[in-house]
Amino acid sequence: MLLSLVLFAVGLYGGLVMAPADYQQGDSFRIIYIHVPSAWMSLFVYMVMAISGGIGLIWHMKIAEIVARSSAPIGASFTFIALVTGAIWGKPMWGTWWVWDARLTSELILLFLYLGFIALQSAFEDRRVAARAGAILALVGIVNIPIIHYSVEWWNTLHQGPTVTKFDSPSIHLSMLIPLLIMSLAFTSYYFSVMLTRCRSEILEYEANANWVKELLTTKTASI
Template structure:
């Protein structure tokens, strides 16, 4: 087990293993998302209050979950890279940021589209919308900082410090914004007693969420692979690989 993990941390083996995993992960993601969307958009009954327009939940909620989840993954791997100086962990953080920013953006856009029929407006200065917007700024700041520093090693370390500071701040930002103003409906799924959703609506949502998660892992592996190639372009194994592929 440990030997496997150690080998995985070496760019060469990672490149090979990730290359094998990506097609499987992609296939699983497509199947799960298709199942979730079919169940949610076609089979699930319409909501008694919101009618059919609640169905955007199957896109909106998984995207919002992913936006937070990816930030945590990004900060954790950045911290691992900072502490144990594992190059691959730095690359994971760098590769996660644009994906996380996209999911955050998706959650904002779908939320806005959902808000129009429900609240009668595209945007309200509501707590959750605002904290999601601030999360987007945190992602963009991370990406901007990494892009501005030329030395790759320093860029990764500076980004790691910023991501860790962000993690400390996210709960503070979230609760302060919540205290400030709220209109958003409360959480429906993650309640301690019993989800407030019917099971026929909940299962597709969880399928879609799992699909999004696996999709994230597949895309992050793809991005990390190309970053590995870029970073190791002078090393022997990359040259050999290129020769095998017939690239000059």
């Protein structure tokens, strides 16, 4: 967590203070430093979720199931951030909060997939069953994500012509790019630290009756 805090601090400083204003979009482009990393992470987390779900399904590894389960809310919140900041960015740039842009739409569908996963998880009493059912759903989703992405892109470009392409210029200036990369590193480390915290409490609930939990708690309370 410390690492991600440091990275966040550096990335934010670089992004908000050091980087020059964009010649077209002015200072509003600074939203990019949270918008783009969270959009990247939203996909990355879904992949982690599906892969660890698959591992749990095949080898019956409990820890993989827990990782998948703990990742879902974090991924959903990254998706949410990407959508909301995208809308806020869109308001001054495009004039409206929402355009039926291909990327925005597929991100929205991704949010639906996350929410479906979470809803399915919470519908079961038995955690093992929930984890394995969720894993199947995540795998189905991962097969579908590229299909959804390309279908949406196609739909949009054929339907109303290309809207705003964000990175039209071939390369983004280095002083803008470096904070962006640092921010995405920060997002990644943030994700892992939050995911591990979630896993820890999941495991404690999971193994509430195990002996090691008893010992752990005894030593903990004794030391206080």
